[in-house]
Amino acid sequence: MSRLRVAVVGAGWAGLAAAVAATQDGHAVTLLEAARTPGGRARALPVTLPDGETALLDNGQHILVGAYLETLALMETVGVDPDASLLRLPLVLRDAHGDGLALPAWPAPWDALAGILGARGWSWAERWSLLRAAAGWQRAGFRCDPGLSVAGLTRDVSPRVRESMIDPLCVAALNTPADRASGEVFLRVLRDALFGRGHRGWGGSNLLLPRQDLGSVFPHEACAWLAAHGAGLRIGRRVQSLRPAAAGWDVDGEPFDAVVLATPAAEAARLVEDSGAAAAPWLAAARSLAFEAIATVYVIGGPKLPLPMLALRTGPDAPAQFVFDRGQLGGPPGLLAFVASASAREKEALQAQVLAQAAALGWSVQPLQTIVEKRATFACVPGLRRPPQAIAPGLWACGDYVEGPYPATLEGAVRSGLGAARRLGR
Ligand SMILES: Cc1cc2nc3c(=O)[nH]c(=O)nc-3n(C[C@H](O)[C@H](O)[C@H](O)COP(=O)(O)OP(=O)(O)OC[C@H]3O[C@@H](n4cnc5c(N)ncnc54)[C@H](O)[C@@H]3O)c2cc1C
CATH class of the missing domain: 3.50.50.60 (FAD/NAD(P)-binding domain)
Structure with missing residues (x-):
């Protein structure tokens, strides 16, 4: 050629x-x-802090995972060291009370198994409902009817496990709520993240949080x-x-x-x-x-969080699913990024609700910048x-x-x- x-x-x-x-x-x-x-x-986005300094934030808070093999290899090709630019953590879906899932740094699939068995706030019946469903998905080669939604796929998993694990994972990976999201694509993501090999032998499910601007x-x-x-x-x-x-x-x-x-x-x-x-x-x-929005609400004056990323309890008036402590990710102390995926709210209403979510956790924070990307991703629907x-x-x-x-x-x-x-x- x-x-x-x-x-x-x-x-x-x-x-x-x-x-x-x-x-x-x-x-x-x-x-x-x-x-x-x-x-x-x-991409990076310059933002002026209250003290007049400029910080480089992101157009939207992003997470990568160890299973992003091609992205991580390409970063190395152009001279970026993923170890230096990304903070690597075993998958943690813990809320501010410490409830939820945290995988140990073990090889797959033992990390997922131990994480599920050790999940805080779940009964044995709830853990068993997830293990039984996961065994079924594995037996089926992580394939399902292309017309099935994530809610349909996980209907036998206990409601608490769906709320605290399936729904946040689904919205984080597919940016589409479980009742409208493709079960087929969700299974592919689970297969690669929970059972697949990660870059440099890392766990596929390892969270990689940027410690520099994107x-x-x-x-x-x-x-x-x-x-x-x-x-x-x-x-x-x-x-x-x-x-x-x-x-x-x-x-x-x-x-x-x-x-x-x-x-x-x-x-x-x-x-x-x-x-x-x-x-x-x-x-x-x-x-x-069709498209789904993602909003990132940056605030200042927050506490140092127990982890760089926490899951949040969501509801009709509580749109943010996750909060990131940018102070632990190379940013100024007290800078938090709240992320509301698949949210259809207008900017002002959403920012007010996120500030109320922060206040309910006892955090008194000042809004810095709210970015709503109306067409953040395509809606990842069945079929x-x-x-x-x-x-x-x-x-x-x-x-x-x-x-x-x-x-x-x-x-x-x-x-x-x-x-x-x-x-x-x-
Ligand atoms: C807020 C937010 C949060 C997200 N979080 C995550 C996450 O945590 N993890 C994850 O993996 N993904 C996440 N995503 C998705 C991820 O950002 C996108 O999938 C990815 O960036 C898409 O890249 P792209 O190159 O396909 O498209 P784009 O990034 O949209 O790039 C298209 C480019 O084309 C340029 N362009 C348009 N028209 C023209 C023209 N006529 N001439 C020249 N240039 C043009 C645009 O300016 C743009 O730079 C998130 C997305 C958003 C918006």
Whole structure:
């Protein structure tokens, strides 16, 4: 295969992965990004603290897990040491009272087994209901009817275990509430996280909490790597148009042999439709996706938490499922990040409810910044048909929404980007 001129449109984690892999394969890559910083939905965001200092926070609080094999390997490729930039903890789903699940640092599946047997606040019958269900999932090869929801899949698990483990895990991984979330995708995540191998022999379920802003965890280093390896970087340059050309595609009038669209689904659909490409099924699939929001409420003045991440009790007026102590993650002391996944509330109402959640725990905190990403991820519903990677000859899509085994996550985005680069050939 000869060296192709490749345009990658979008420098989120998918586009960056595609650009790095295509450059490694010897192609002449130009990366075009509309925003002034790379990273897309997982990027750094400067925020002014009450003392006037600027802190780099994130567009949304993120968690990675040990099973993110491709993401962690790619971080190493571009020169990031995951051990230095991420705090690794065995999976803990404990609330502020210490109830819930905590896995010991043992190999899988013994860590999960010991964690379930030792879970605080669960009766033996409740633990047994989960073990029985998990044994059934394992016997079935972690597969189920594609039409089944997570609530349907776990109907025989005790309500307390569903509330304190299944529901938070489901919303954290799929960003879709259990009654609407795909049981099939949930099982795949459980298989890889609880029973799979992690990076460098880590547990697949290990939580990896960024101790730097997300920009430094991958996007900035990826751009530096690309520049050093001869790729063209055009950051702050929104692509307006795509046109079929005699041998390839024109991107805003500039000729390329192949194009990888790494923008969110709606923008990829706009560019594809305007180009006149014969891609009606792809467009229909891209436009059929529904989306879920995620809100991150940053507050200051919080206490040092017993763990860097705690699960929270949720309810109609208590939207945040998790709180992170950024003071233990490289940030200033007292900075907490509350995360409300799959929340449909408006910003002001949500912030007020989260502050009330904090007050109910006895924490008197000041709001710093609330970020609501209305289209944070696609809704990962049962039987979902996602658009494929191939759009038209020489035109590929990548991104967390593209067909693949994972829900909308960093690992899903990175795998999709690597997949697009592989399609270019070497
Ligand atoms: C608040 C929040 C919390 C999350 N938490 C987690 C988590 O804990 N763990 C996890 O694994 N995942 C999490 N996710 C999901 C994760 O962030 C996404 O799956 C991932 O970042 C998607 O990457 P992407 O490259 O597919 O898309 P994007 O990040 O959306 O990147 C697309 C890029 O294309 C650019 N672009 C758009 N139009 C154009 C154009 N015309 N020309 C040039 N560039 C263009 C955009 O500016 C953007 O940079 C979270 C997401 C959000 C929003």
